[in-house]
Amino acid sequence: MSLRSIFEIILIAGIFSALVLWGGYCLLLLSGKHVRDMMSPIEIPNQAWWMVSGEGALTGDRFLITRPGNKAQTVAAAALPVSLSAKEFGFLEVIFSQRVNAHSLSLGVDQAENITQPETAPAKWIEEGVARVSGHQLRLGGGKVRHVVVGALGGLGPGVSIKSATVHLARPSFLELQGLLMRSLVDLDGWKQRSINLNRPEWTPLELSPVPVVVAWILLMALLACLWMTYSGKLNPHRALLGIGIASGLGWLLLDLGWQVTLWQRHYGAVLQYGGLSSVEKRLTEVDGDVFSLIEDLKVELDDPERRWVIFADHAFDYFRARYFAVPQPVMIRGDVSVRSLWKMGPGFLAVFVHLSNEIVTEAVQVRSSSASPDVIERPIESLVGQDARLIQHRAGPSGAVLEMKPDQRPWLINSGWFRHPAGLWRLRVPVGTRGQKGWVRLQVFRRHREDTQRKAVTMRELFVQPDRALHDLSVTFSLGEDQEILFRVRERRSRGTIAGTPQLISVASEGELIELRKKGSPWSFLARKVLESEGGVAYEML
Numbered sequence: 001m002s003l004r005s006i007f008e009i010i011l012i013a014g015i016f017s018a019l020v021l022w023g024g025y026c027l028l029l030l031s032g033k034h035v036r037d038m039m040s041p042i043e044i045p046n047q048a049w050w051m052v053s054g055e056g057a058l059t060g061d062r063f064l065i066t067r068p069g070n071k072a073q074t075v076a077a078a079a080l081p082v083s084l085s086a087k088e089f090g091f092l093e094v095i096f097s098q099r100v101n102a103h104s105l106s107l108g109v110d111q112a113e114n115i116t117q118p119e120t121a122p123a124k125w126i127e128e129g130v131a132r133v134s135g136h137q138l139r140l141g142g143g144k145v146r147h148v149v150v151g152a153l154g155g156l157g158p159g160v161s162i163k164s165a166t167v168h169l170a171r172p173s174f175l176e177l178q179g180l181l182m183r184s185l186v187d188l189d190g191w192k193q194r195s196i197n198l199n200r201p202e203w204t205p206l207e208l209s210p211v212p213v214v215v216a217w218i219l220l221m222a223l224l225a226c227l228w229m230t231y232s233g234k235l236n237p238h239r240a241l242l243g244i245g246i247a248s249g250l251g252w253l254l255l256d257l258g259w260q261v262t263l264w265q266r267h268y269g270a271v272l273q274y275g276g277l278s279s280v281e282k283r284l285t286e287v288d289g290d291v292f293s294l295i296e297d298l299k300v301e302l303d304d305p306e307r308r309w310v311i312f313a314d315h316a317f318d319y320f321r322a323r324y325f326a327v328p329q330p331v332m333i334r335g336d337v338s339v340r341s342l343w344k345m346g347p348g349f350l351a352v353f354v355h356l357s358n359e360i361v362t363e364a365v366q367v368r369s370s371s372a373s374p375d376v377i378e379r380p381i382e383s384l385v386g387q388d389a390r391l392i393q394h395r396a397g398p399s400g401a402v403l404e405m406k407p408d409q410r411p412w413l414i415n416s417g418w419f420r421h422p423a424g425l426w427r428l429r430v431p432v433g434t435r436g437q438k439g440w441v442r443l444q445v446f447r448r449h450r451e452d453t454q455r456k457a458v459t460m461r462e463l464f465v466q467p468d469r470a471l472h473d474l475s476v477t478f479s480l481g482e483d484q485e486i487l488f489r490v491r492e493r494r495s496r497g498t499i500a501g502t503p504q505l506i507s508v509a510s511e512g513e514l515i516e517l518r519k520k521g522s523p524w525s526f527l528a529r530k531v532l533e534s535e536g537g538v539a540y541e542m543l
Contacts, residue, residue, distance in 0.1 A: 101157035294536030431471035436497020
């Protein structure tokens with residue numbers, strides 16, 4: 001077999017595999033149950049109805065029309081709960097409580113913000129009490145459908161009410177189905193993932209979208225087709241272009257084959273698990289009920305849309321579900337449970353643990369505050385100079401004396417040495433900044449008993465500093481018992497040219513029981529206050 005034949009076989013196999021993958025994915029989502037889910041009808045709540053001409057009122061779960069208006073005209077209208085284009089409108093179906101005795105009944109829509117000139121057509125009776133009008137009868141143009149309208153000449157009859165109204169979507173063509181498929185997967189405005197249900201954007205996003213895979217395979221298919229025509233003599237570019245094309249094709253192939261199988265398997269599992277459930281059903285079932293309840297209760301409890309959250313979860317899918325429900329709360333980072341994630345959380349951060357019971361060790365802490373201790377104790381900065389730092393006196397400005405790292409030295413900026421301190425709950429605050437390279441600065445606290453020389457790691461925290469010549473507070477909260485000594489130190493991590501101001505020890509009033517969080521197997525602990533606990537997880541406010 002010649003080299004050319006082998007090459008042609010590889011190209012044909014690549015094109016065929018791309019078509020099979022794309023066709024299989026279309027078949028998965030556009031067949032049976034999934035296409036019905038994406039095209040599910042829009043239910044119009046009875047609370048949305050009002051009278052344009054005539055009199056009527058909501059009675060229980062029905063909208064009762066009592067008498068006609070001017071010129072014996074009865075017109076009732078309701079706003080659509082979702083945005084709908086005129087091309088997507090299939091037909092409107094209205095179910096009445098009993099037989100309508102009007103001289104003529106018409107159904108239709110209005111595309112204006114206010115009811116000005118509705119497009120109506122005579123209703124077609126499907127069965128007794130059920131009337132329908134299609135989009136072809138209305139002859140709609142472009143734009144949006146904003147309202148549905150029920151009109152009649154004369155009254156509808158005594159005791160006649162609207163039980164329900166439903167807008168059914170028009171069945172799209174094959175090309176429109178392709179666009180519907182892509183729009184249901186990704187929001188092109190912000191390049192964000194969406195649910196498989198186009199009409200309910202509040203649905204939980206899927207864990208991974210196959211859009212990158214589909215795009216990669218389409219590009220690969222087009223590239224292979226061009227290379228095939230080039231190699232067969234139908235195109236005559238330079239040999240250099242052919243070499244670049246072959247290299248690009250191999251690159252796409254190697255890049256894509258490594259992760260596409262996992263991506264498709266995960267998405268397929270998500271579709272099977274979450275497809276066809278409404279948002280209300282998902283929140284009430286075991287799928288999302290516990291996580292949704294936890295996040296919503298936290299929003300109500302805190303009532304602070306600006307509070308910074310960090311969500312920790314055992315699985316990526318749980319994390320994405322919780323982050324989706326947390327909107328508009330700012331979720332700072334992806335929470336793989338690690339000591340590094342915990343020590344980068346500042347005071348006031350909310351740590352939300354979703355379905356995590358074995359990763360974090362919690363221990364209740366009872367702290368006895370010392371009323372005799374002053375509110376703020378400053379440590380003389382002259383006594384805290386680390387082995388790699390030097391003292392600089394600032395005569396002007398509020399900063400006073402500061403410590404600065406010596407040139408080409410790192411990492412110790414402050415080393416307090418061991419000293420005794422009153423028992424209680426304390427917050428150590430150190431102003432830090434940088435005049436050189438941005439990066440992280442770490443504050444560590446240790447303690448020991450006066451009679452014991454063995455030190456114990458207590459807590460730490462890191463702060464990311466920018467070279468803006470300003471000092472920012474790096475603080476940690478810790479408890480101290482009787483006859484204990486403490487030592488704290490500040491060091492550079494990835495910053496350069498770090499500076500530090502005068503440290504302060506501030507007494508903190510302890511209200512209620514505090515929790516000490518610790519990653520299993522780590523000596524470092526972090527004080528927090530429990531905010532909420534439920535079946536979905538537990539949330540702590542970092543001190």
